[in-house]
Protein backbone atom coordinates (compact mmCIF):
# COMPACT_ATOMS: atom_id res chain seq x y z
CA UNK A 114 0.00 0.00 0.00
CA UNK A 115 1.52 3.29 -0.99
CA UNK A 116 1.11 6.49 0.95
CA UNK A 117 -1.63 7.82 -1.30
CA UNK A 118 -3.78 4.69 -1.02
CA UNK A 119 -3.37 4.82 2.74
CA UNK A 120 -4.54 8.41 2.81
CA UNK A 121 -7.59 7.62 0.72
CA UNK A 122 -8.44 4.62 2.88
CA UNK A 123 -8.03 6.66 6.06
CA UNK A 124 -10.27 9.33 4.61
CA UNK A 125 -12.98 6.77 3.86
CA UNK A 126 -12.88 5.48 7.42
CA UNK A 127 -13.18 9.00 8.77
CA UNK A 128 -16.11 9.62 6.45
CA UNK A 129 -17.92 6.53 7.71
CA UNK A 130 -17.44 7.39 11.35
CA UNK A 131 -17.89 11.17 11.13
CA UNK A 132 -20.16 12.03 8.16
CA UNK A 133 -20.20 15.73 9.05
CA UNK A 134 -16.45 15.97 8.54
CA UNK A 135 -17.17 15.81 4.80
CA UNK A 136 -18.66 19.32 5.04
CA UNK A 137 -15.19 20.88 5.38
CA UNK A 138 -13.08 20.91 2.21
CA UNK A 139 -10.44 18.22 2.26
CA UNK A 140 -7.48 20.33 1.21
CA UNK A 141 -5.06 17.43 0.89
CA UNK A 142 -7.39 15.71 -1.51
CA UNK A 143 -8.03 18.91 -3.49
CA UNK A 144 -4.30 19.58 -3.80
CA UNK A 145 -3.71 16.08 -5.11
CA UNK A 146 -6.50 16.46 -7.66
CA UNK A 147 -5.11 19.83 -8.77
CA UNK A 148 -1.77 18.16 -9.53
CA UNK A 149 -3.38 15.24 -11.28
CA UNK A 150 -5.40 17.48 -13.60
CA UNK A 151 -2.41 19.81 -14.18
CA UNK A 152 -0.09 16.98 -15.17
CA UNK A 153 -2.45 14.61 -17.01
CA UNK A 154 -4.71 16.99 -18.88
CA UNK A 155 -2.74 20.22 -19.21
CA UNK A 156 -4.05 22.76 -21.72
CA UNK A 157 -1.22 25.26 -21.24
CA UNK A 158 0.86 24.48 -24.33
CA UNK A 159 -2.24 24.42 -26.52
CA UNK A 160 -3.33 27.80 -25.15
CA UNK A 161 0.20 29.11 -25.61
CA UNK A 162 0.23 27.89 -29.22
CA UNK A 163 -2.96 29.79 -30.06
CA UNK A 164 -2.00 32.98 -28.24
CA UNK A 165 1.55 33.11 -29.66
CA UNK A 166 1.70 31.19 -32.97
CA UNK A 167 -1.77 32.01 -34.27
CA UNK A 168 -2.58 35.42 -32.78
CA UNK A 169 0.85 36.81 -31.95
CA UNK A 170 2.15 39.43 -31.86
CA UNK A 171 -0.65 41.00 -29.84
CA UNK A 172 0.10 44.70 -29.87
CA UNK A 173 -2.50 46.77 -28.01
CA UNK A 174 -5.00 48.28 -30.45
CA UNK A 175 -4.19 45.75 -33.18
CA UNK A 176 -6.69 43.27 -34.64
CA UNK A 177 -4.35 40.48 -33.49
CA UNK A 178 -4.84 41.42 -29.85
CA UNK A 179 -8.60 41.58 -30.20
CA UNK A 180 -8.71 38.20 -31.99
CA UNK A 181 -6.58 36.65 -29.23
CA UNK A 182 -8.89 38.13 -26.60
CA UNK A 183 -11.97 36.74 -28.36
CA UNK A 184 -10.34 33.33 -28.66
CA UNK A 185 -9.55 33.35 -24.92
CA UNK A 186 -13.16 34.23 -24.02
CA UNK A 187 -14.47 31.44 -26.24
CA UNK A 188 -11.98 28.99 -24.80
CA UNK A 189 -12.85 29.79 -21.20
CA UNK A 190 -16.56 29.62 -22.06
CA UNK A 191 -15.97 26.17 -23.54
CA UNK A 192 -14.37 25.17 -20.25
CA UNK A 193 -17.57 26.17 -18.44
CA UNK A 194 -16.64 29.68 -17.27
CA UNK A 195 -19.41 32.27 -17.23
CA UNK A 196 -19.71 36.00 -17.91
CA UNK A 197 -16.96 35.86 -20.56
CA UNK A 198 -16.66 39.23 -22.28
CA UNK A 199 -14.34 41.92 -23.54
CA UNK A 200 -14.38 45.01 -21.39
CA UNK A 201 -13.52 48.19 -23.34
CA UNK A 202 -11.20 50.96 -22.17
CA UNK A 203 -9.87 54.02 -23.94
CA UNK A 204 -6.37 53.42 -25.36
CA UNK A 205 -6.53 56.84 -27.04
CA UNK A 206 -4.16 55.88 -29.88
CA UNK A 207 -4.83 54.09 -33.11
CA UNK A 208 -3.67 50.52 -33.46
CA UNK A 209 -0.63 49.67 -35.57
CA UNK A 210 0.91 46.54 -37.10
CA UNK A 211 3.79 45.69 -39.41
CA UNK A 212 2.71 43.42 -42.26
CA UNK A 213 5.78 43.20 -44.46
CA UNK A 214 9.41 44.07 -43.98
CA UNK A 215 12.52 43.63 -46.10
CA UNK A 216 15.79 45.55 -45.86
CA UNK A 217 18.79 44.62 -48.01
CA UNK A 218 22.21 45.99 -48.74
CA UNK A 219 22.57 45.98 -52.54
CA UNK A 220 26.10 47.43 -52.77
CA UNK A 221 29.03 47.03 -52.15
CA UNK A 222 27.84 43.58 -51.00
CA UNK A 223 24.46 41.90 -51.33
CA UNK A 224 22.81 40.66 -48.16
CA UNK A 225 19.54 40.67 -46.24
CA UNK A 226 19.69 42.69 -43.04
CA UNK A 227 18.03 41.50 -39.82
CA UNK A 228 15.60 44.20 -38.75
CA UNK A 229 12.31 44.85 -36.98
CA UNK A 230 9.96 47.77 -37.65
CA UNK A 231 9.69 50.43 -34.97
CA UNK A 232 6.10 50.59 -33.72
CA UNK A 233 3.86 53.41 -34.88
CA UNK A 234 6.06 54.39 -37.83
CA UNK A 235 4.84 54.63 -41.46
CA UNK A 236 5.37 52.38 -44.49
CA UNK A 237 7.86 53.12 -47.24
CA UNK A 238 6.24 54.16 -50.54
CA UNK A 239 6.82 50.71 -52.06
CA UNK A 240 10.36 49.49 -52.59
CA UNK A 241 12.86 52.31 -52.03
CA UNK A 242 16.58 52.51 -52.83
CA UNK A 243 18.68 54.88 -50.76
CA UNK A 244 22.27 55.73 -50.02
CA UNK A 245 23.26 54.91 -46.47
CA UNK A 246 24.50 57.73 -44.24
CA UNK A 247 25.68 57.46 -40.66
CA UNK A 248 24.47 60.44 -38.66
CA UNK A 249 26.75 60.99 -35.69
CA UNK A 250 25.85 63.98 -33.58
CA UNK A 251 28.88 65.83 -32.17
CA UNK A 252 29.65 65.21 -28.51
CA UNK A 253 30.69 67.63 -25.84
CA UNK A 254 33.56 67.28 -23.37
CA UNK A 255 33.86 64.45 -20.86
CA UNK A 256 31.06 64.47 -18.29
CA UNK A 257 31.89 65.48 -14.72
CA UNK A 258 31.67 62.66 -12.16
CA UNK A 259 28.14 61.86 -11.01
CA UNK A 260 27.42 62.97 -7.44
CA UNK A 261 25.75 59.57 -6.92
CA UNK A 262 28.64 57.48 -8.24
CA UNK A 263 30.91 55.64 -5.80
CA UNK A 264 34.15 57.45 -5.03
CA UNK A 265 36.65 57.07 -7.87
CA UNK A 266 34.10 55.54 -10.25
CA UNK A 267 33.81 58.65 -12.39
CA UNK A 268 31.13 58.68 -15.06
CA UNK A 269 32.27 55.86 -17.25
CA UNK A 270 29.96 53.72 -19.32
CA UNK A 271 30.84 50.03 -19.18
CA UNK A 272 33.19 49.19 -22.05
CA UNK A 273 32.38 52.41 -23.87
CA UNK A 274 34.99 54.78 -22.51
CA UNK A 275 34.19 57.96 -20.65
CA UNK A 276 30.66 59.33 -20.82
CA UNK A 277 30.47 62.62 -22.66
CA UNK A 278 28.20 65.62 -22.42
CA UNK A 279 25.91 66.51 -25.31
CA UNK A 280 26.56 69.27 -27.87
CA UNK A 281 25.49 72.87 -27.44
CA UNK A 282 22.47 73.98 -29.46
CA UNK A 283 24.74 75.88 -31.83
CA UNK A 284 26.94 72.81 -32.40
CA UNK A 285 23.91 70.57 -33.05
CA UNK A 286 22.27 73.05 -35.41
CA UNK A 287 25.48 73.53 -37.41
CA UNK A 288 26.03 69.77 -37.71
CA UNK A 289 22.48 68.98 -38.80
CA UNK A 290 22.61 71.81 -41.36
CA UNK A 291 25.86 70.36 -42.77
CA UNK A 292 24.38 66.89 -43.37
CA UNK A 293 20.95 67.90 -44.66
CA UNK A 294 21.63 66.89 -48.27
CA UNK A 295 22.84 63.42 -47.24
CA UNK A 296 19.80 62.82 -45.04
CA UNK A 297 17.26 63.89 -47.70
CA UNK A 298 16.17 60.69 -49.41
CA UNK A 299 18.85 58.72 -47.54
CA UNK A 300 18.88 55.64 -45.35
CA UNK A 301 20.11 57.17 -42.11
CA UNK A 302 21.88 55.10 -39.47
CA UNK A 303 21.39 57.15 -36.32
CA UNK A 304 24.38 57.08 -33.98
CA UNK A 305 27.75 55.40 -33.75
CA UNK A 306 27.54 51.60 -33.69
CA UNK A 307 27.01 50.49 -30.11
CA UNK A 308 29.90 48.45 -28.73
CA UNK A 309 28.44 45.31 -27.13
CA UNK A 310 31.21 43.52 -25.24
CA UNK A 311 31.40 39.74 -25.32
CA UNK A 312 29.66 38.51 -22.18
CA UNK A 313 31.65 35.95 -20.26
CA UNK A 314 29.05 35.41 -17.52
CA UNK A 315 26.32 32.84 -18.11
CA UNK A 316 22.72 34.09 -18.24
CA UNK A 317 20.70 33.78 -15.03
CA UNK A 318 18.95 30.41 -14.80
CA UNK A 319 17.25 29.08 -11.69
CA UNK A 320 17.23 30.62 -8.27
CA UNK A 321 18.92 28.47 -5.69
CA UNK A 322 16.82 27.20 -2.80
CA UNK A 323 18.85 29.46 -0.53
CA UNK A 324 18.03 32.54 -2.61
CA UNK A 325 14.35 31.65 -2.49
CA UNK A 326 14.46 31.03 1.25
CA UNK A 327 16.20 34.33 1.89
CA UNK A 328 13.61 36.18 -0.12
CA UNK A 329 10.41 34.49 1.02
CA UNK A 330 10.93 32.67 4.30
CA UNK A 331 9.25 34.16 7.34
CA UNK A 332 12.50 34.18 9.28
CA UNK A 333 14.75 35.27 6.40
CA UNK A 334 15.66 38.56 8.04
CA UNK A 335 17.20 36.79 10.99
CA UNK A 336 19.08 34.12 9.01
CA UNK A 337 22.79 34.90 8.91
CA UNK A 338 23.24 33.16 5.54
CA UNK A 339 20.77 35.64 4.05
CA UNK A 340 22.78 38.73 4.97
CA UNK A 341 24.27 38.99 1.46
CA UNK A 342 21.64 37.17 -0.54
CA UNK A 343 18.75 39.58 -0.50
CA UNK A 344 19.85 41.89 -3.30
CA UNK A 345 20.06 41.16 -7.01
CA UNK A 346 16.83 39.19 -7.22
CA UNK A 347 14.43 39.71 -10.07
CA UNK A 348 16.03 42.92 -11.17
CA UNK A 349 14.84 44.04 -14.55
CA UNK A 350 16.57 45.93 -17.31
CA UNK A 351 20.13 47.03 -17.87
CA UNK A 352 22.35 49.51 -16.08
CA UNK A 353 21.74 53.22 -16.08
CA UNK A 354 22.94 55.04 -19.19
CA UNK A 355 26.47 56.32 -18.86
CA UNK A 356 26.60 59.70 -17.20
CA UNK A 357 23.11 59.55 -15.67
CA UNK A 358 23.01 61.55 -12.50
CA UNK A 359 25.80 63.85 -13.58
CA UNK A 360 24.75 67.48 -13.57
CA UNK A 361 24.38 68.72 -17.16
CA UNK A 362 25.84 72.19 -17.63
CA UNK A 363 23.08 74.48 -18.81
CA UNK A 364 24.60 75.17 -22.23
CA UNK A 365 24.73 71.42 -23.07
CA UNK A 366 21.76 69.54 -24.52
CA UNK A 367 20.63 66.37 -22.75
CA UNK A 368 20.38 63.03 -24.57
CA UNK A 369 16.59 63.41 -24.68
CA UNK A 370 16.79 66.92 -26.12
CA UNK A 371 19.19 65.78 -28.86
CA UNK A 372 16.99 62.76 -29.68
CA UNK A 373 13.90 64.92 -30.03
CA UNK A 374 15.64 67.34 -32.38
CA UNK A 375 17.13 64.51 -34.47
CA UNK A 376 13.66 62.93 -34.85
CA UNK A 377 12.25 66.21 -36.14
CA UNK A 378 15.25 66.83 -38.40
CA UNK A 379 14.93 63.42 -40.11
CA UNK A 380 11.21 64.00 -40.64
CA UNK A 381 11.59 67.57 -41.93
CA UNK A 382 14.53 66.58 -44.18
CA UNK A 383 12.50 63.68 -45.66
CA UNK A 384 14.86 60.82 -44.89
CA UNK A 385 13.74 57.73 -46.84
CA UNK A 386 14.55 55.34 -44.00
CA UNK A 387 15.78 55.56 -40.46
CA UNK A 388 17.90 52.76 -39.01
CA UNK A 389 18.46 52.39 -35.24
CA UNK A 390 21.10 50.12 -33.73
CA UNK A 391 19.57 47.33 -31.62
CA UNK A 392 22.70 47.44 -29.45
CA UNK A 393 22.30 43.89 -28.10
CA UNK A 394 24.27 40.69 -28.69
CA UNK A 395 23.47 37.67 -30.87
CA UNK A 396 20.99 39.35 -33.19
CA UNK A 397 18.60 40.36 -30.44
CA UNK A 398 16.33 43.24 -31.37
CA UNK A 399 13.94 45.19 -29.15
CA UNK A 400 11.56 47.48 -31.05
CA UNK A 401 9.10 49.65 -29.14
CA UNK A 402 7.19 52.70 -30.41
CA UNK A 403 7.96 56.00 -32.12
CA UNK A 404 7.86 59.18 -30.08
CA UNK A 405 4.22 60.04 -29.36
CA UNK A 406 2.91 56.89 -31.14
CA UNK A 407 2.27 59.11 -34.17
CA UNK A 408 2.94 57.61 -37.61
CA UNK A 409 2.33 61.01 -39.24
CA UNK A 410 5.36 62.54 -37.48
CA UNK A 411 7.90 59.73 -38.03
CA UNK A 412 9.92 58.44 -41.00
CA UNK A 413 9.85 54.73 -41.91
CA UNK A 414 12.08 53.22 -39.22
CA UNK A 415 13.70 49.90 -38.48
CA UNK A 416 15.76 48.63 -35.58
CA UNK A 417 18.68 46.64 -37.02
CA UNK A 418 20.65 43.94 -35.28
CA UNK A 419 23.90 45.30 -33.89
CA UNK A 420 26.01 43.06 -36.13
CA UNK A 421 24.46 44.33 -39.39
CA UNK A 422 24.47 47.93 -38.18
CA UNK A 423 28.16 47.67 -37.32
CA UNK A 424 28.98 46.13 -40.71
CA UNK A 425 27.34 49.00 -42.62
CA UNK A 426 28.80 51.67 -40.34
CA UNK A 427 32.33 50.28 -40.67
CA UNK A 428 31.97 50.09 -44.45
CA UNK A 429 30.80 53.72 -44.58
CA UNK A 430 33.65 54.76 -42.29
CA UNK A 431 36.07 53.28 -44.83
CA UNK A 432 34.71 55.74 -47.38
CA UNK A 433 32.83 53.06 -49.34
CA UNK A 434 29.27 54.04 -50.34
CA UNK A 435 26.54 51.61 -49.20
CA UNK A 436 23.25 51.21 -51.06
CA UNK A 437 20.18 50.04 -49.21
CA UNK A 438 16.87 48.76 -50.52
CA UNK A 439 13.89 48.72 -48.18
CA UNK A 440 10.23 47.86 -48.33
CA UNK A 441 8.00 48.24 -45.28
CA UNK A 442 4.24 47.81 -45.08
CA UNK A 443 2.69 49.03 -41.83
CA UNK A 444 -1.05 49.37 -41.16
CA UNK A 445 -2.90 51.57 -38.72
CA UNK A 446 -6.27 50.79 -37.14
CA UNK A 447 -8.39 53.75 -35.94
CA UNK A 448 -10.75 51.33 -34.13
CA UNK A 449 -7.79 50.38 -31.91
CA UNK A 450 -8.38 53.57 -29.91
CA UNK A 451 -10.73 51.38 -27.91
CA UNK A 452 -8.92 48.39 -26.42
CA UNK A 453 -10.22 45.55 -24.27
CA UNK A 454 -9.53 43.62 -21.11
CA UNK A 455 -10.57 39.97 -21.37
CA UNK A 456 -12.79 38.72 -18.54
CA UNK A 457 -14.35 35.37 -17.57
CA UNK A 458 -15.56 33.96 -14.26
CA UNK A 459 -16.32 30.91 -12.20
CA UNK A 460 -19.30 31.95 -10.11
CA UNK A 461 -19.00 31.74 -6.35
CA UNK A 462 -21.53 30.33 -3.91
CA UNK A 463 -22.17 31.62 -0.37
CA UNK A 464 -19.67 34.49 -0.84
CA UNK A 465 -20.27 35.10 -4.54
CA UNK A 466 -20.31 38.89 -4.22
CA UNK A 467 -16.68 38.72 -3.13
CA UNK A 468 -14.14 38.25 -5.92
CA UNK A 469 -10.67 36.79 -6.19
CA UNK A 470 -8.97 37.70 -9.44
CA UNK A 471 -6.08 36.26 -11.39
CA UNK A 472 -4.46 37.23 -14.66
CA UNK A 473 -1.64 38.67 -16.68
CA UNK A 474 -1.29 40.88 -19.72
CA UNK A 475 -2.33 39.50 -23.07
CA UNK A 476 -0.83 42.31 -25.14
CA UNK A 477 2.76 42.07 -26.34
CA UNK A 478 5.38 43.98 -28.29
CA UNK A 479 5.51 43.18 -32.00
CA UNK A 480 8.94 41.84 -32.96
CA UNK A 481 8.12 38.23 -31.98
CA UNK A 482 5.04 36.35 -30.85
CA UNK A 483 5.17 37.43 -27.20
CA UNK A 484 5.28 33.85 -25.92
CA UNK A 485 7.14 34.46 -22.65
CA UNK A 486 5.86 38.04 -22.35
CA UNK A 487 3.18 37.23 -21.65
CA UNK A 488 1.15 34.64 -23.54
CA UNK A 489 2.45 32.01 -21.17
CA UNK A 490 1.40 33.99 -18.10
CA UNK A 491 -2.14 34.18 -19.54
CA UNK A 492 -2.03 30.46 -20.34
CA UNK A 493 -0.96 29.63 -16.76
CA UNK A 494 -3.74 31.73 -15.20
CA UNK A 495 -6.43 30.38 -17.56
CA UNK A 496 -5.16 26.90 -16.74
CA UNK A 497 -5.19 27.40 -12.96
CA UNK A 498 -8.85 28.43 -13.07
CA UNK A 499 -9.66 25.65 -15.57
CA UNK A 500 -8.16 23.07 -13.22
CA UNK A 501 -10.42 24.14 -10.34
CA UNK A 502 -13.45 24.16 -12.64
CA UNK A 503 -12.62 20.75 -14.13
CA UNK A 504 -12.06 18.97 -10.82
CA UNK A 505 -15.43 20.25 -9.67
CA UNK A 506 -14.47 22.76 -7.03
CA UNK A 507 -17.39 24.97 -6.06
CA UNK A 508 -15.64 28.16 -4.95
CA UNK A 509 -17.24 30.22 -2.21
CA UNK A 510 -16.01 33.46 -3.76
CA UNK A 511 -16.30 34.30 -7.44
CA UNK A 512 -13.09 33.59 -9.36
CA UNK A 513 -12.45 36.10 -12.15
CA UNK A 514 -9.76 35.75 -14.81
CA UNK A 515 -8.60 39.04 -16.33
CA UNK A 516 -6.21 39.24 -19.27
CA UNK A 517 -5.11 42.85 -19.66
CA UNK A 518 -4.15 44.95 -22.65
CA UNK A 519 -2.09 48.14 -22.70
CA UNK A 520 0.37 46.72 -20.16
CA UNK A 521 3.38 47.38 -22.37
CA UNK A 522 2.40 51.01 -22.85
CA UNK A 523 2.15 51.61 -19.09
CA UNK A 524 -0.21 49.10 -17.37
CA UNK A 525 -3.03 51.05 -19.00
CA UNK A 526 -5.67 48.30 -19.16
CA UNK A 527 -5.35 47.15 -15.56
CA UNK A 528 -5.18 50.72 -14.24
CA UNK A 529 -8.38 51.54 -16.15
CA UNK A 530 -10.07 48.40 -14.79
CA UNK A 531 -9.09 49.06 -11.17
CA UNK A 532 -10.24 52.66 -11.43
CA UNK A 533 -13.55 51.66 -13.01
CA UNK A 534 -14.39 48.78 -10.67
CA UNK A 535 -12.68 49.44 -7.36
CA UNK A 536 -11.57 53.06 -7.16
CA UNK A 537 -8.88 53.42 -4.53
CA UNK A 538 -8.38 53.48 -0.77
CA UNK A 539 -9.01 57.21 -0.91
CA UNK A 540 -12.04 56.99 -3.24
CA UNK A 541 -13.42 53.46 -2.90
CA UNK A 542 -16.26 52.14 -5.02
CA UNK A 543 -18.63 49.52 -3.56
CA UNK A 544 -16.61 46.65 -5.11
CA UNK A 545 -13.50 47.82 -3.23
CA UNK A 546 -14.74 46.22 0.00
CA UNK A 547 -15.51 42.92 -1.75
CA UNK A 548 -12.09 42.35 -3.33
CA UNK A 549 -10.21 39.30 -2.07
CA UNK A 550 -6.92 39.55 -4.00
CA UNK A 551 -5.42 39.56 -7.49
CA UNK A 552 -2.79 37.00 -8.58
CA UNK A 553 -0.45 38.03 -11.43
CA UNK A 554 2.24 36.25 -13.40
CA UNK A 555 4.49 38.03 -15.91
CA UNK A 556 8.16 37.04 -15.83
CA UNK A 557 8.53 34.48 -18.56
CA UNK A 558 8.72 30.73 -18.50
CA UNK A 559 10.53 30.22 -15.18
CA UNK A 560 8.45 28.50 -12.54
CA UNK A 561 6.91 30.40 -9.66
CA UNK A 562 9.21 30.36 -6.63
CA UNK A 563 7.51 32.78 -4.24
CA UNK A 564 4.95 35.56 -4.01
CA UNK A 565 4.63 39.09 -2.77
CA UNK A 566 1.40 40.66 -1.55
CA UNK A 567 0.46 44.27 -0.86
CA UNK A 568 -0.76 44.43 2.70
CA UNK A 569 0.09 43.90 6.37
CA UNK A 570 2.40 41.13 7.69
CA UNK A 571 -0.63 38.90 8.44
CA UNK A 572 -1.42 38.79 4.70
CA UNK A 573 2.06 37.41 4.07
CA UNK A 574 1.56 34.77 6.75
CA UNK A 575 -1.72 33.64 5.13
CA UNK A 576 0.00 33.32 1.76
CA UNK A 577 2.94 31.39 3.23
CA UNK A 578 0.53 28.91 4.86
CA UNK A 579 -1.47 28.59 1.64
CA UNK A 580 1.72 27.92 -0.35
CA UNK A 581 3.12 25.36 2.08
CA UNK A 582 1.59 22.43 0.12
CA UNK A 583 3.67 23.39 -2.95
CA UNK A 584 6.99 23.69 -1.14
CA UNK A 585 8.15 20.52 -2.91
CA UNK A 586 7.81 22.38 -6.22
CA UNK A 587 10.43 24.87 -5.05
CA UNK A 588 8.13 27.57 -3.69
CA UNK A 589 9.83 29.40 -0.83
CA UNK A 590 6.92 31.30 0.68
CA UNK A 591 5.68 34.86 0.49
CA UNK A 592 6.65 38.34 1.47
CA UNK A 593 4.73 41.60 1.82
CA UNK A 594 5.09 45.01 0.25
CA UNK A 595 3.54 48.31 1.20
CA UNK A 596 4.68 50.14 -1.93
CA UNK A 597 1.93 51.74 -3.96
CA UNK A 598 4.31 52.52 -6.82
CA UNK A 599 3.00 51.53 -10.23
CA UNK A 600 5.56 49.70 -12.32
CA UNK A 601 6.79 46.36 -13.57
CA UNK A 602 3.50 44.61 -14.06
CA UNK A 603 -0.26 44.67 -13.51
CA UNK A 604 -0.39 43.53 -9.88
CA UNK A 605 1.00 46.96 -9.01
CA UNK A 606 -2.13 48.58 -10.45
CA UNK A 607 -3.99 46.93 -7.55
CA UNK A 608 -1.26 47.77 -5.02
CA UNK A 609 -1.49 51.35 -6.23
CA UNK A 610 -5.18 51.45 -5.26
CA UNK A 611 -4.38 49.97 -1.83
CA UNK A 612 -5.70 46.51 -2.78
CA UNK A 613 -3.96 43.15 -2.25
CA UNK A 614 -2.10 42.63 -5.54
CA UNK A 615 -0.09 39.41 -5.48
CA UNK A 616 2.88 39.05 -7.82
CA UNK A 617 4.76 35.80 -8.36
CA UNK A 618 8.56 35.76 -8.51
CA UNK A 619 9.90 33.26 -11.03
CA UNK A 620 13.13 31.61 -12.09
CA UNK A 621 14.85 33.92 -14.59
CA UNK A 622 15.51 31.33 -17.37
CA UNK A 623 16.73 33.47 -20.31
CA UNK A 624 14.09 36.13 -19.62
CA UNK A 625 16.02 39.33 -19.09
CA UNK A 626 18.98 38.03 -21.09
CA UNK A 627 17.11 36.81 -24.18
CA UNK A 628 13.33 36.88 -24.55
CA UNK A 629 11.86 39.83 -22.65
CA UNK A 630 10.57 42.25 -25.35
CA UNK A 631 12.90 40.81 -28.02
CA UNK A 632 12.56 39.25 -31.47
CA UNK A 633 13.44 35.92 -29.79
CA UNK A 634 10.29 35.71 -27.64
CA UNK A 635 8.75 32.58 -29.12
CA UNK A 636 6.94 29.36 -28.18
CA UNK A 637 10.22 27.42 -28.27
CA UNK A 638 11.53 29.30 -25.22
CA UNK A 639 8.81 27.99 -22.89
CA UNK A 640 9.63 25.04 -20.61
CA UNK A 641 6.52 22.88 -20.36
CA UNK A 642 7.37 21.36 -16.97
CA UNK A 643 7.98 24.77 -15.42
CA UNK A 644 4.72 26.30 -16.55
CA UNK A 645 2.74 23.24 -15.48
CA UNK A 646 4.26 23.59 -12.01
CA UNK A 647 3.34 27.28 -11.98
CA UNK A 648 -0.27 26.41 -12.77
CA UNK A 649 -0.32 24.02 -9.80
CA UNK A 650 1.11 26.73 -7.54
CA UNK A 651 -1.43 29.31 -8.71
CA UNK A 652 -4.38 26.89 -8.51
CA UNK A 653 -3.40 25.84 -4.98
CA UNK A 654 -3.26 29.42 -3.75
CA UNK A 655 -6.33 30.44 -5.74
CA UNK A 656 -8.35 27.67 -4.09
CA UNK A 657 -7.39 28.89 -0.62
CA UNK A 658 -8.23 32.51 -1.41
CA UNK A 659 -11.58 31.48 -2.86
CA UNK A 660 -12.54 29.24 0.08
CA UNK A 661 -11.18 30.69 3.34
CA UNK A 662 -13.64 32.27 5.77
CA UNK A 663 -12.08 35.74 5.70
CA UNK A 664 -10.70 37.80 2.84
CA UNK A 665 -7.02 38.77 2.96
CA UNK A 666 -6.42 41.41 5.62
CA UNK A 667 -5.77 44.96 4.42
CA UNK A 668 -3.63 47.73 5.74
CA UNK A 669 -5.55 49.87 8.20
CA UNK A 670 -6.26 53.45 7.11
CA UNK A 671 -3.55 54.60 9.51
CA UNK A 672 -0.94 52.31 7.92
CA UNK A 673 -1.91 52.96 4.30
CA UNK A 674 0.84 54.93 2.57
CA UNK A 675 -0.17 57.89 0.42
CA UNK A 676 -0.53 57.10 -3.30
CA UNK A 677 2.51 58.08 -5.36
CA UNK A 678 2.27 60.28 -8.46
CA UNK A 679 1.28 58.47 -11.69
CA UNK A 680 3.97 57.06 -13.97
CA UNK A 681 4.14 55.25 -17.31
CA UNK A 682 5.96 52.28 -18.81
CA UNK A 683 5.18 48.60 -18.38
CA UNK A 684 6.79 45.22 -18.80
Ligand SMILES: [Zn+2]
Pocket residue numbers: 474486487520555602684
Ligand atom coordinates in the same frame (compact mmCIF):
# COMPACT_ATOMS: atom_id res chain seq x y z
ZN1 LIG B 1 5.14 41.44 -19.50
